[in-house]
Amino acid sequence: MSAAIHPTAIVEDGATLGEGVSVGPFCRVGADVTLGDGAVLESHVVVEGHTTIGARTRIHPFACLGGPPQDLKFDGSPTRLVVGADCTIREAVTMHRGTPQGGGETRVGDRCFILAYAHVAHDNHIGNNVVLTNTAMLGGHVTIGDFAIVGGGAGIHQFVRIGAYAFVGGLAAVEHDVIPYGMAIGNRADLAGLNLVGLKRRGFSREAIHTLRRAYRELFEGEGTLAARADAVEARHGESPQVREVLDFVRSAGKRSIMTPAARSAATAASGASD
Structure with a gap:
């Protein structure tokens, strides 16, 4: 034809x-x-x-x-x-x-x-x-991984990486890299947890989601540098392919720092990629 x-x-x-x-x-x-x-x-x-x-x-x-x-x-x-x-x-x-x-x-x-x-x-x-x-x-x-969603009116800064299955909320201004499975909300956007709705919609198991949630808390709420926390998370949860994907993303060298939750200080957020 x-x-x-x-x-x-x-x-x-x-x-x-x-x-x-x-x-x-x-x-x-x-x-x-x-x-x-x-x-x-x-x-x-x-x-x-x-x-x-x-x-x-x-x-x-x-x-x-x-x-x-x-x-x-x-x-x-x-x-x-x-x-x-x-x-x-x-x-x-x-x-x-x-x-x-x-x-x-x-x-x-x-x-x-x-x-x-x-x-x-x-x-x-x-x-x-x-x-x-x-x-x-x-x-x-900008690099965006598979199955990620970017909400209406969101602005993504040059050289930012958005990981697979991540969700960026509407009107968010994103200056830092968003981890795989993460959820970024706000102006300027902070990491607001995991994209749990997206994980469930894509058929991730309950066990996989629970492991990812534990790893997220340990990675972003623990003591010490980001690098040290990443090593600890790998030791505890390294068998999870989703956790491995997040750790590989955090450890890889990007031009922008890693986005962190709002509870962490601005200084820590700014230095996250080089910790």
Whole structure:
């Protein structure tokens, strides 16, 4: 089945369209774009630059994908945007290509749900099954793990990491890395516990959740440095894959410090990544 292109759409020479692609009224598809099998551009959609859209991804009106990064240092290099399969991208979403300094690629995984007016900046790496709610704003070089949810109007600082299954509340301003399974709420956002609702919805066992809760309390409410507490948590709960994921995240080197609960001092929160 060949692609269906509306008479008012513009598909530039060189674009690659898979089987069953639908390009609706007043869309524009650039010469370096690849649309996977069954991809749908509803109407008034712009896809430009070196951009690949995965199979069966549906893009709603006025979304603009593959534009140049909003970075004053950008020199026009042929960087990329890669969007996975089976995603839903709603009205007026913007996604920008990467920069040479950030690896040259912005990547969005499979089965992501990107709601209206959300912004995916240059060099973002977004996992699978991620939800970005209306007007969520991601700065450059942000990393988001699988199944994470970012609430409406939330702003994510550049270089922040958000772990898998984490939840960021609506209107949160996130300056620090959010651990996997964590829940970040507030302006400026603090760690507000674990994303228990998300864990239950995703079928984590009662035992796994209880172990993760004990590890969370010991990691963030105990005495000593974060590094020492992490070692103690590993000794007690290291057999849990979820706890291991949190510890690996905390120990890995990010450009932003680890977000901590509000009860801890601002000085401790600021030094969390280097403890």
